[in-house]
Amino acid sequence: MQTELAKAVVFDIGNVLIGWNPEQHYDAVIGADRRKALFAEVDLHAMNDQVDLGGDMAALTSELAEATPQWRDEILMWHSDWLKMAAPAIPHSARLLRALRAKGIPVFALSNFGIGTFDIACQAYPVLTEFDRKYVSGHMQVIKPDAQIYQMLEEDSGLSGAELIFTDDRTNNIEAAAARGWQTHTFTGPEGWAERLVADGYLTAEEAA
Template structure:
């Protein structure tokens, strides 16, 4: 089927997002395991991704767990170190699609403040034709509503949208709405899909 727009997730597609890896390096595996067992940091991050204030949410959580206050604050203070590095081949694919005139969108679970911070380190985040940031939308993937909001805004039929995401639940939700999907497992596989769909040549997808 024809593809009228390509939609990228960001975390673990264009930028690596591995908080546990960061904490293992920063405070040690044992301390990280104890903290994650005591505090649901990913649920805290989901609140930020739904639009709550980045700084206030992280710092309030830190204050509720004084044993881990300093470490939890790092989720905010060292955020770029957790959201790094970029995935260069994926960024090249984004730019190659745009160079061919293919509309490229972002659909990402990302907070308002954390995304604004990310843009200062990753300028390519400003290169999308449309950006769907969950913090602004106040709903996160895989809630079907976020996909519906994308469809309503862009006006493109679901079957003509091609979406990649590293999380199976997000892919399943998009597929349920009729989107073309690719479970992201690395840029090489994504590149092959873009070539197979006729959006890029093999050379352009390198």
């Protein structure tokens, strides 16, 4: 248990508030074997990193598709099917976000997300519009786990690492935050995150249900 409550709670978005599993979607559409061959030959996640750094997804997928014509249709699917990959909603996490805000605890987003795709996600998942502050990598032009993105949040919010508690599903992102003194929780599901928020005293068990 932390000795002092943080002054703000920071949520990652992908696989915390909404799903993010491109491989699962591709498996369903083109089959696991063909997906494995595609992902071995074409670094779609590296392309998506460029989106998260502020690049235009339509332009980036088109450019990659033209450069890799044998996988053209599958690469373009990253753009056309993006919202199907950013699914489903994780309702318990949304309830935790709202419960924290109902108690007057500021809740921030810190997420690797494109500019256009974040707008699409906000329309599909209204909970993403409810943060007190949003730190979205596409606008910041830096992605986790680069230390700069954490520093930018600290400077903008006026809070030190010790005054923040952060949950993310990726251990490298958590480790980078912890290196700056942030309180952290590795997200493996909303139940564990709820238990942490109750144990540390942010929410009661009823509020975290």
